[in-house]
Each structure stands twice: as structure tokens, then as C-alpha cells.
Amino acid sequence: MKATIVHESRNRMRLRLQQKSMTLRQADLLENWLKGQSWVREAVVHERTCCAIVTYAGEREAVLAALGSFTWAGAEEAAALPGHSTRAMNREFQERLAGKVAVKAAAALFLPAPLRAARIVWHMIPFLRKGLRCLCRRQIKVELLDALSIGISACRRDFGTAGMVMFLLEIGELLEDWTRKKSVADLAESLSLHVDRVWLKTEAGEVLTPIGQIRPGDWVVVRAGSIIPLDGVVADGEVTVNQSSLTGESVPVAKRTGGAVYAGTVVEEGECVLAVRQASGQGRYDQIVEMIQRSEQMKSAAEAKASSLADKLVPYTFAGSLLSLALTRNVTRALSVLMVDFSCALKLAIPLAVLSAMREAGREHITVKGGKFLEAVAKADTIVFDKTGTLTHACPRVAQVVPFNGEEETEMLRLAACLEEHFPHSMANAVVEEAKRRGLRHEERHAKVEYLVAHGIASAVGDKQVRIGSAHFVFEDENVSIPEKEQKKFDALPAEFSQLYLAIDGVLSAVICISDLLREEAKDMLAALRGLGIKNAVMLTGDSLRTASAIAGQLGVDDVRAGVLPADKAEYVAALRREGRTVLMVGDGINDSPALSEADAGIAISNGAAIAREIADITIAADSLWELVRLRQLAMALMHRIQNNYRFVIGFNGALIGLGAAGVLPPAVSAMLHNLSTLGVSLHSMCALPGSRQAEAPKVPEG
Numbered sequence: 001m002k003a004t005i006v007h008e009s010r011n012r013m014r015l016r017l018q019q020k021s022m023t024l025r026q027a028d029l030l031e032n033w034l035k036g037q038s039w040v041r042e043a044v045v046h047e048r049t050c051c052a053i054v055t056y057a058g059e060r061e062a063v064l065a066a067l068g069s070f071t072w073a074g075a076e077e078a079a080a081l082p083g084h085s086t087r088a089m090n091r092e093f094q095e096r097l098a099g100k101v102a103v104k105a106a107a108a109l110f111l112p113a114p115l116r117a118a119r120i121v122w123h124m125i126p127f128l129r130k131g132l133r134c135l136c137r138r139q140i141k142v143e144l145l146d147a148l149s150i151g152i153s154a155c156r157r158d159f160g161t162a163g164m165v166m167f168l169l170e171i172g173e174l175l176e177d178w179t180r181k182k183s184v185a186d187l188a189e190s191l192s193l194h195v196d197r198v199w200l201k202t203e204a205g206e207v208l209t210p211i212g213q214i215r216p217g218d219w220v221v222v223r224a225g226s227i228i229p230l231d232g233v234v235a236d237g238e239v240t241v242n243q244s245s246l247t248g249e250s251v252p253v254a255k256r257t258g259g260a261v262y263a264g265t266v267v268e269e270g271e272c273v274l275a276v277r278q279a280s281g282q283g284r285y286d287q288i289v290e291m292i293q294r295s296e297q298m299k300s301a302a303e304a305k306a307s308s309l310a311d312k313l314v315p316y317t318f319a320g321s322l323l324s325l326a327l328t329r330n331v332t333r334a335l336s337v338l339m340v341d342f343s344c345a346l347k348l349a350i351p352l353a354v355l356s357a358m359r360e361a362g363r364e365h366i367t368v369k370g371g372k373f374l375e376a377v378a379k380a381d382t383i384v385f386d387k388t389g390t391l392t393h394a395c396p397r398v399a400q401v402v403p404f405n406g407e408e409e410t411e412m413l414r415l416a417a418c419l420e421e422h423f424p425h426s427m428a429n430a431v432v433e434e435a436k437r438r439g440l441r442h443e444e445r446h447a448k449v450e451y452l453v454a455h456g457i458a459s460a461v462g463d464k465q466v467r468i469g470s471a472h473f474v475f476e477d478e479n480v481s482i483p484e485k486e487q488k489k490f491d492a493l494p495a496e497f498s499q500l501y502l503a504i505d506g507v508l509s510a511v512i513c514i515s516d517l518l519r520e521e522a523k524d525m526l527a528a529l530r531g532l533g534i535k536n537a538v539m540l541t542g543d544s545l546r547t548a549s550a551i552a553g554q555l556g557v558d559d560v561r562a563g564v565l566p567a568d569k570a571e572y573v574a575a576l577r578r579e580g581r582t583v584l585m586v587g588d589g590i591n592d593s594p595a596l597s598e599a600d601a602g603i604a605i606s607n608g609a610a611i612a613r614e615i616a617d618i619t620i621a622a623d624s625l626w627e628l629v630r631l632r633q634l635a636m637a638l639m640h641r642i643q644n645n646y647r648f649v650i651g652f653n654g655a656l657i658g659l660g661a662a663g664v665l666p667p668a669v670s671a672m673l674h675n676l677s678t679l680g681v682s683l684h685s686m687c688a689l690p691g692s693r694q695a696e697a698p699k700v701p702e703g
Contacts, residue, residue: 001068002018002019003018013054015067024091027047029076033070034054039058039066040057041056043055054067093177093181100167101171104167116163121154128150131144131146148321150162156331160668161667164668164672200218200219201273206221216276219274220273221272222271224270225268228241228267230276231261231262233275234261234274236272239254240254255272260277317657320661324660328663333660349678349681349684352685353685356686356689358374360634361374361631366619366627366630366634367619369618374638375635375639378636378639379582380584381535381582382534382538383529383538384585384595385540386569386595387516387540388498390587391539392519396515399514400513403510405509407509410440412502412510464504464505465506468502468503469500473501475501490508495546497515499512499513499514518554522625525625525629526556529629532632533632536558537555537558537559538559540564542563569585569595570598573585573595573599577600585601603616603617645685653677
């Protein structure tokens with residue numbers, strides 16, 4: 001990159017590129033490249049001035065060297081730009097706004113009065129057509145109010161007022177459209193699928209390749225448990241795909257050769273080679289924008305209430321105008337009332353507040369799939385946690401191996417690792433890793449392995465039947481017995497550890513004690529949530545009651561349910577909702593998916609199972625559970641803002657109606673103040689929520 005430093009301060013510099021102009025795509029490419037550098041804290045590119053403002057960390061010389069190595073060709077290869085550019089959208093609206101203002105000014109300055117009147121009459125036709133359409137449908141809507149006010153002004157030969165009203169309406173509509181589309185685009189970008197690398201199938205084999213280098217026609221390998229990174233067609237193999245995130249289908253769909261698959265869906269079973277149809281940043285982005293714009297079921301009750309109230313208030317505005325005319329016989333006062341309605345502000349400001357809150361949540365590494373889920377978070381009185389991977393680090397380690405029935409500790413660990421290596425869940429990984437640490441080799445010694453989800457593993461070694469899994473699976477389903485005279489030894493097993501039970505020929509042979517340390521912030525996080533109004537905290541786990549109770553005692557939860565299966569978790573959440581509670585469910589595994597979908601809002605940990613993330617309504621980063629507190633603060637601040645918006649819109653516009661009826665405000669001024677208030681409350685709704693970082697609730701430590 002050839003550029004000149006035009007201004008510099010501590011860890012911040014403003015660069016001007018040595019080129020005459022910069023295209024919108026070049027600006028997006030440069031900004032995308034800068035934000036992808038590890039040393040960049042913040043980067044903004046201004047295409048009109050060919051400038052880039054960079055805030056960085058580290059040594060200045062290293063930053064300058066990295067900037068000097070930038071090339072447009074390299075940025076093109078690594079880029080994963082969306083099909084729709086926010087920068088291009090902003091440019092389009094800026095030009096449209098400037099054009100309208102310029103045309104209005106030119107007409108006022110240079111056109112003679114007769115031509116100005118003719119232009120206004122011609123300009124009235126679309127407004128009058130919309131009003132007549134409402135009248136024919138027997139609907140009293142804002143379009144009818146606008147048509148009446150413009151038409152009456154023109155009939156009175158007050159073309160100046162009619163022209164100014166139409167200009168203000170068009171400017172207001174343009175700004176409202178711009179504001180909403182920008183909010184939707186920003187939100188869609190935060191929800192877009194971000195996959196850095198994929199397995200590209202080549203003649204030389206599979207190559208791990210940056211997704212920005214994948215082009216239509218390339219072949220990508222996708223395996224079970226992975227998110228499909230790009231839109232395409234199955235070229236080889238057979239898979240079952242969970243498409244609920246896009247289509248709402250609850251049952252996974254079988255995809256064979258020639259079947260279309262979509263970015264963001266999840267491969268549950270099988271493996272396939274995907275022939276890419278669309279490059280990164282195109283298909284998924286469009287789907288998300290469409291989902292946000294069309295998905296009425298994702299609207300919160302507050303948004304639905306605002307839309308309904310806005311429509312109901314229009315007839316009252318119309319009636320107020322007629323009443324003013326009847327009492328005062330003054331057409332100007334009646335027009336002043338017609339210039340004001342509640343619909344625009346209510347229908348725009350409330351959804352914008354929700355979209356802005358969702359976008360702000362994205363900046364906090366929290367992905368929210370719809371406004372109604374934020375409302376559920378704000379109203380929730382109960383939160384239910386899965387234990388492993390949620391309240392714990394999901395990095396368990398074997399604490400000890402307790403042999404039974406005369407077996408040797410080393411051999412039992414070797415056998416357990418031999419079975420568990422086929423199923424890489426967290427506890428299985430702990431067993432395999434412990435065998436590696438002890439230098440135990442565990443070649444295949446068993447017959448076919450049968451894995452029962454959330455239960456355990458059944459297999460055979462020689463002529464002996466081997467079972468390993470939970471207490472429920474081993475003792476209840478398989479009727480395994482504890483060796484005689486070893487009951488006391490069994491009862492003395494440490495309660496603070498999770499336990500895997502290994503049985504041979506129906507007799508307990510070993511218990512593997514596994515420790516999964518609680519997250520350091522878990523206890524304080526629960527206390528903070530209680531301070532924010534959560535009344536009931538519950539922990540669900542497949543562990544034994546002893547282990548669960550020991551961990552629950554450390555946390556201070558209100559209730560604990562041990563030994564539960566996936567269906568049990570979902571039924572427990574459903575039972576809480578039947579009691580009238582608003583329930584949040586937090587989990588990370590495949591077995592949490594039914595409960596996540598059953599809750600008012602399901603919250604998944606981002607490093608958990610892909611299926612759980614797709615089914616969940618909200619996803620938080622895995623770094624810290626404090627993001628749950630952030631989420632609650634944001635949701636409560638959003639509901640507070642919505643209530644304030646209601647009060648302002650009703651109060652301010654009510655005052656305008658009163659002043660118009662009293663003759664204090666002429667129609668043009670009423671229209672101007674109404675549009676300015678709508679724009680103002682909309683812009684306010686887009687501002688950062690006061691509870692996002694400095695809430696009145698307990699302070700959240702960083703990290």
C-alpha cells in the first residue's frame with residue numbers, strides 16, 4: 001500500500017492512499033482487510049477522501065510494515081464480502097437525499113409561480129392515488145390523512161403548504177427507509193455466518209483453505225457435526241441436514257447426490273462433498289436479510305403492540321380534525337391536526353429499538369435471532385442451566401480410576417479408552433487423554449461398538465460383554481450389579497466428581513472419576529442475575545444426584561435435577577412454563593437441543609454443538625458467562641426504552657394536535673415538527689442502550 005500519514009497520535013493514524021479515487025468495493029476490501037489484522041483495534045475507511053483511520057496495538061514499525069505489504073490482489077483473495085454493501089446503500093441514500101433537496105431548492109428559486117403550481121399538482125397525484133385506494137377499501141390510514149391535507153391545501157390554492165407537506169413527507173419517508181435498512185443491514189452482518197477455513201477437495205487431496213478463496217464450482221468436504229459453510233449441491237455422499245435455522249423444519253432432511261444444501265444448516269449424520277454454487281458472503285447474507293424482513297413470528301409483543309396501536313390511533317386523528325373544523329370553522333386548524341399522526345413514529349421507533357438492541361448484543365458477542373427473544377429475556381423469572389460445558393469448562397480430566405471386582409486400574413483405563421475413542425464427547429476425550437498421559441496403548445480389541453445417545457456404549461471384548469456409561473445406563477438399563485463386599489467402597493466414591501461406570505459381564509469393574517471444574521465466574525454470575533430479577537435458578541445434569549448436589553452446593557442454585565435424559569430436560573422446562581414461569585434455558589450440547597427449543601428463549605454456548613447453536617434462539621460466546629448478565633441488562637434497557645418511546649410519541653404528537661386545533665401551529669409547521677419528532681425518536685432508538693455497558697445492575701467484570 002502506498003499511503004501518506006496525514007495525522008498521527010498515540011496508537012492511531014490517519015492515512016491517505018496515493019490514488020485519485022477509491023471505489024466502494026476497494027473501500028470495503030481495505031476495511032475488511034484491516035479489521036482482519038490482529039494488531040487492529042478499530043479501522044474506518046472513507047472512500048470519498050481515500051483515507052483510512054486505524055487504531056492499533058503493538059509496535060509502530062510492525063504496523064507500518066504490515067500496511068506496506070497490503071495489495072489489492074491479496075485482499076481480493078482473502079475477502080469474504082457480503083453481496084450487499086452497507087457502504088453502497090449509504091451512498092445511494094445520500095445521493096437520493098441530496099437530489100431531493102437540490103430539486104426543491106431549484107424549483108423554489110428558478111421556476112415561476114404558475115410552473116411551480118403545475119409541478120405541485122403533478123406531484124400530488126401519487127399521494128391522492130394512495131388516499132383514494134384507502135377510501136375504496138374503507139380504511140382510515142395515514143395515507144388517507146396525507147392525501148386529504150395535501151388535496152385541501154391545493155383546493156384552497158395554498159400550493160406552498162401543499163408542496164412543503166409533500167417535501168417533508170418524502171424526506172421523512174426517505175430517512176425512515178434509510179434508517180431501517182441500515183439497521184437491518186448492520187444486524188444481518190452481525191448474524192452472518194463467519195467461517196474462516198474449509199476443506200477444499202483437490203487432486204492432491206483435502207487442503208484447508210481460507211473461505212475467501214473458495215469460488216463457485218469448487219468442491220468442499222463437509223462432515224457430521226459441521227455447519228455447511230456455503231450454498232451448493234451435494235456432489236458425492238449422503239447426509240442428513242438440520243435446516244431448522246432457515247426453513248423451520250424440525251425433522252432433519254436427507255440430502256443425496258444432486259440435492260441442494262444451504263449455508264448455515266447443520267450436517268447431523270454422514271459426510272459429503274459439496275459443489276459450491278455461491279461464494280462466501282452471498283447466499284447466507286441474503287437469507288438472513290430476508291429472514292429479518294419477513295419473519296413476523298420473530299417480532300416481539302412490544303413491536304406487535306406498537307403496530308396495532310398505531311393503526312388504531314389514525315381514526316382518532318381524523319376525528320379530531322373533523323371536530324376542530326366543526327367547532328372553529330377554520331380549515332387551517334383542521335389541516336394542522338391532519339398533519340400529525342402517531343403511526344409513523346410508533347411503527348418505526350419500536351422496531352428500530354429492537355433491531356438496534358440486537359445489533360448491540362452482536363457487538364457484545366451475543367447473537368439474538370429475533371426481538372421476541374430479547375423480550376423473553378427481559379421478562380424471565382427462571383433460568384435453567386445444563387451443567388457440563390455451561391456451568392463448567394467442559395474440559396474434564398480423569399481424577400482417579402477406582403477398580404472393582406479384582407480388576408487392575410491400568411487395564412480398566414486402557415479398556416475404557418479403547419471404547420471411548422470412537423465418540424469424542426468431553427468425558428470420552430478425558431478418558432482417552434488420561435490413557436495417553438499414562439502411556440497406555442489401546443488398540444482395537446472389541447467387536448462392533450453401539451453408542452446410545454446420553455446413555456453409554458455397549459460392546460464386546462472376546463466373549464465378554466462390556467458396558468460403559470452413566471449410572472442410569474449401567475445400573476438401570478443394563479442391570480449391572482456391584483460386587484459383593486464392595487458396596488462400602490462404592491458408597492465412598494467422591495461425590496464432587498462425575499463418574500463413568502465400566503462393567504464386564506454384568507458386574508461393575510471400575511468407576512472412572514472425572515473432574516470438570518466450575519467456571520470461575522459461575523457463582524458471581526448467578527448472584528448478578530438474581531440482582532437483575534431472576535428468582536429461580538436450576539441446574540440439570542445427567543450426573544448422579546451425589547455429584548450434582550455437590551456442585552449445586554458450590555453454586556447456590558435453587559433446584560437441581562440429576563440423571564436426566566434429553567427428553568426429561570425438555571419436559572422439565574415445559575412443566576415450568578405450564579406453571580406460568582418465563583424460562584431461559586442455557587446449554588451447549590446435542591442433548592440440550594430439545595430443552596433449548598422448549599424454553600421461552602434458548603441460549604447456546606458458541607463453542608458447543610453446532611445443532612444446539614442453530615436450534616437456540618440466542619448464542620453467547622464461550623469466553624465468559626458474564627455475557628448472560630450483559631444480555632439481561634440489554635433486554636431490560638430495551639424494554640425501558642420502548643416504554644419511554646411510547647410516552648414521548650403519544651405526548652409530543654398529542655401536544656401537536658392540541659396546538660394545531662388551537663390555531664397556534666400552521667399545517668406546514670405541524671408537518672415539519674411531526675416528521676422531525678419521528679426522525680428524532682428513531683435516531684434515539686438507534687443509540688447505544690444505557691444498560692449495555694453501564695447498567696444500574698451489579699457491575700460486570702471484564703473477561
